[in-house]
Amino acid sequence: MIDYPVPLGRPKIGSSGLTGHWRLMRPEIDYSKCTKCRLCVIYCPENTIDLLEGFDVRIDYDYCKGCGVCAQICPQKAIQMVPEVK
Ligand code: SF4
Ligand code: SF4
Known part of the structure; x- marks a missing residue:
């Protein structure tokens, strides 16, 4: 993974666990x-x-919340939001 020269925050495990666990849609x-x-x-x-x-590029599904911003911004329509299968 490439490190950026600027400080970008990364999500961490919260009191309710990994944020990706309550995702409803998956990119x-x-x-x-x-x-x-x-x-x-x-x-x-x-x-x-x-x-x-x-x-x-690789999505970290442990923390992706399934907001869909990536799918909206992708100029190639290369990202599709699909229902999360639990
Ligand atoms: S922008 Fe995409 S990868 Fe990032 S949290 Fe939202 S759905 Fe997940
Ligand atoms: S083409 Fe879409 S999926 Fe690929 S890097 Fe660009 S925004 Fe991301």
């Missing part, structure tokens, strides 16, 4: 459409999309 990336533009990384309000070597 899924279609990597065949992803152009590695990194907009989803920048706009995720929880900073739960990791930037990997080669500018691949």
Whole structure:
């Protein structure tokens, strides 16, 4: 994972556990459409999309709340929100 030169907060385990556990919708990336533009990384309000070597992106489902901002911002429509299966 690439470290940013600016301090960005990361979510932590709260009193009710991992925030990803109460997610109702789940973002899924279609990597065949992803152009590695990194907009989803920048706009995720929880900073739960990791930037990997080669500018691949990966969602940390332990903390993603399923807000859908990444799916809205993705210019390639590469992220779809699907119902979380519990
Ligand atoms: S916003 Fe979309 S195209 Fe850009 S890196 Fe994220 S998933 Fe890929
Ligand atoms: S659904 Fe929301 S919290 Fe989860 S990765 Fe996308 S923008 Fe971040």
